[in-house]
Every structure is written in structure tokens, then in C-alpha cells.
Amino acid sequence: MLRLISGRVVTSLISLVGASLIAFVLLRLTPGDPARLFLGQFAGEEAVQALRAELGLNGSILSQYLIYMQRFLMGDWGFSYSTGQSVAGLLLARFPATVELGLFAFLFAFVAAVACALVAVYRRGPISDSGARAASFFAQGVPPFWFGLMMLLIFFEGFGWLPGPEGRLGLRIIPPPTVTGLLTVDSLLAGDWAAFRDAIRHLILPAITLGLMPFGFLYRLLRANLEGVTREPFITVARGRGLTRWAAYVRHALPNAFLPTLTAAGLLFGQLLAGSVLVERVFVWPGAGALVTDGVLKQDFSVVQAFILLSAFIYVITSLIVDILAAMLDPRIAQSQGGGR
Structure with a gap:
């Protein structure tokens, strides 16, 4: 190890x-x-x-x-040529919004992929299987910025069910005291349920838009793994011990099928933080993405370089953690790398 x-x-x-x-x-x-x-x-x-x-x-x-x-x-990230402010201050002020959006997008992608894969493999019907497969192809092929605009037209302009592109909170909601920078967490720590509900409502559309492509990839990967695991003899043994087919799938097939998906899920989470630039633009999300696009247009090298380094650091650290977790869950990985000797 x-x-x-x-x-x-x-x-x-x-x-x-x-x-x-x-x-x-x-x-x-x-x-x-x-x-x-x-x-x-x-x-x-x-x-x-x-x-x-x-x-x-x-x-x-x-x-x-x-x-x-x-x-x-040494902690000197330079200053922004376009604003004259410290790059570290600018990014640290905006990065929590990007992290929060990435976390909720990943949560949506993961939960939706697991649910759709389980239903598709369990039912094995043409409707459920074809519907989930079509959704995954659509998720991987549709441009996120276009999908975000369509979501705004339908759920904000059309039905008025969800807030539009106005940032992380409504204008009438007072932000909670900043502790972590994540509004959902800070509002819970402050006991401000109104701010928590409003922050969740503002996260729904951008999180679904950003998590759509990872959902399609995770669904196809997890479904293929589930298909293979459900044919293993231990599933038959579990059924013979009195478990229902659904319980055998959830308790035994899903954990075994999830291990190969773990690495991909971790890498996708790192990509979500770096790839939220266009989605943040569509929803006027005050994260680091808007700051970086302005930096690219104005050739503000310090801002762009610092964001790339932070994104690369998060991506690499996430990959490292996922590799270690995979080796802990499956010792054969460590042995194949010479870690078991």
C-alpha cells in the first residue's frame, strides 16, 4: 500500500x-x-x-x-491586471460558489445514475431500458449551455417554478454569516431555513445542467458493470438464502459493480469544478468561472493561471484519493501495483 x-x-x-x-x-x-x-x-x-x-x-x-x-x-498569486486586486482574494471569495455547484451537480449525477441503472437492470423491460439509455445518450450529447437556456425557458419563464439567473440567493433573502462559503452549509449552521430553501432552489437548475453529462457517463458505466455482476454465482446464492431479487441487487450486486465506477466518479467530480465556466455564465452564478472567462478575454494571466493550477490540484488530489480508496476496498489493486509486498 x-x-x-x-x-x-x-x-x-x-x-x-x-x-x-x-x-x-x-x-x-x-x-x-x-x-x-x-x-x-x-x-x-x-x-x-x-x-x-x-x-x-x-x-x-x-x-x-x-x-x-x-x-x-509562497502564497503570492499575483494581482489581477483588470481589477488591480489580489488574485488569491478574488479566487478564494468566488471558489466556494463553484465548489458548492460542483458538489450538487455530482450528487445529482451519481444518484440519478445509480437509480436509473438499478431500475434498468432489475426490470430489463424495453421501456425502462430504452428510456434510460436514451436519456444517457441525450445527456452526453447535448451542449450544457443550450440545455441550461432551455431549462430556464421552461421552468423559469414558462412555469415560474424555479428562480432564474439571479445568482445563489433571491434579492429578498439575507445571506447567512460566512463560515464555509457554501450557502447551504452556512444557512444550516445559522439555523436559517429560509436561506437554506432558497439556496437549494437556486441550485436545482444549474446543478442538473452541469451534472447532466456526468450522469450519462456514470449510468452507462454502472449499468454495464451491474449487467456483469448480476450474472455471478454469488447473486444466485444470495437469492437462495431468502433475499428478494431487488434486495440481492441492492445489497450485493450494486457494491460490487460500484468499485470500477469509483475511479470514474472521482475524476468526474474534479472535472465538474473546472468545467463549470459556461454553466456559471448561463445562470449568472458568482463563481470562479465568470472570473476566469473575464480573465481570458482581458488576457489577465494571473487569474487564469491560478484557476488552472487550483483546478489541476483538485483534479489530481481527487484522483489520488480515489486510487487509495479503490486499493483499500480491493487489495488486489495494491498487490498488482506491488503495494502488497
Whole structure:
């Protein structure tokens, strides 16, 4: 197990360095001068060159990258050229909204995939199976921003059942005191049930929109695993001991089919946090996505680079945790990697 963990840590560090280096180089190769953008088109050349030297933009790309990473690891994430504010302050203020949206989107995708896969395999009827399969294909093929707009047209404009693109809370709701930055958690800690209900209502449409594609992928993977597990002899043995077919599927087939899905689920959760940019735009969600899109348009390198590093860090750490959990649940994984010796 220790050998498995150490190997995963090394590969995780390599992945982080590679992701940060590629992002840094690609952003630096885009047209435009950050110093000129920050000072304006009427600034003198001497002022522009002085700012370039202060920001470390005159050296080679490799030297710029090393300077940036050194500052980043020391907690200096730079400042936003477009706002003049600290990048760390901007991202830390907005990242909880992105995390909360990603958590609820993942919860929707996981619960819906498990329920649909169980029903499809248990009933094995043409209607239930074809309906769930069609839903999974639709989920993986539809563009999230288009689906989000359709959801707003139907449930906000059409029926008026759910709130529209107005952020995380309604205008008449007073936000709870900030503890975690997650409104649902903070409202529960404060005992503010009105804020909790309103935060949940505002999360429904963007969470379903963001979790639609992961739902389609998890459903197809979990259904295929369930199909194989339900044919194993131990399911017949469980039925022979008096369990109903549904109980045998839920208690024995689902846990065994879930293990291969665990890795994919963990990686999808990491992708949700990094891939929420367009969904946040559609629903005017005050997360890090809107900040990053503005940074891309304005060539605000510090904001974009910090977000990419945070996303890569979350993705790699999630992958590492999932690998360790999978090895703990199935010792054969650790033995195959040499961790059992």
C-alpha cells in the first residue's frame, strides 16, 4: 500500500507540474502585452517596460514560469491586471460558489445514475431500458449551455417554478454569516431555513445542467458493470438464502459493480469544478468561472493561471484519493501495483 501511495504521489506531482507548465506557456504565447493592457494604450513606453520588469515579463518563458511558481508556492498569486486586486482574494471569495455547484451537480449525477441503472437492470423491460439509455445518450450529447437556456425557458419563464439567473440567493433573502462559503452549509449552521430553501432552489437548475453529462457517463458505466455482476454465482446464492431479487441487487450486486465506477466518479467530480465556466455564465452564478472567462478575454494571466493550477490540484488530489480508496476496498489493486509486498 505504501508503495502504491508513494507512486501515485509522484505521478500526481508530475501531472501538476506538466499542467501548470503547459497552461503557462500557452497563455504567454497568446497575442497581447499584459503590461500594456494594465496601463492602457496611452501609457508611455518607459512605464510599460518598467511594469514588465516588475512583473518579470522580460525574461524567457522558462524563467518567468520558475519565478511565477516560486511566488505561487509562497502564497503570492499575483494581482489581477483588470481589477488591480489580489488574485488569491478574488479566487478564494468566488471558489466556494463553484465548489458548492460542483458538489450538487455530482450528487445529482451519481444518484440519478445509480437509480436509473438499478431500475434498468432489475426490470430489463424495453421501456425502462430504452428510456434510460436514451436519456444517457441525450445527456452526453447535448451542449450544457443550450440545455441550461432551455431549462430556464421552461421552468423559469414558462412555469415560474424555479428562480432564474439571479445568482445563489433571491434579492429578498439575507445571506447567512460566512463560515464555509457554501450557502447551504452556512444557512444550516445559522439555523436559517429560509436561506437554506432558497439556496437549494437556486441550485436545482444549474446543478442538473452541469451534472447532466456526468450522469450519462456514470449510468452507462454502472449499468454495464451491474449487467456483469448480476450474472455471478454469488447473486444466485444470495437469492437462495431468502433475499428478494431487488434486495440481492441492492445489497450485493450494486457494491460490487460500484468499485470500477469509483475511479470514474472521482475524476468526474474534479472535472465538474473546472468545467463549470459556461454553466456559471448561463445562470449568472458568482463563481470562479465568470472570473476566469473575464480573465481570458482581458488576457489577465494571473487569474487564469491560478484557476488552472487550483483546478489541476483538485483534479489530481481527487484522483489520488480515489486510487487509495479503490486499493483499500480491493487489495488486489495494491498487490498488482506491488503495494502488497
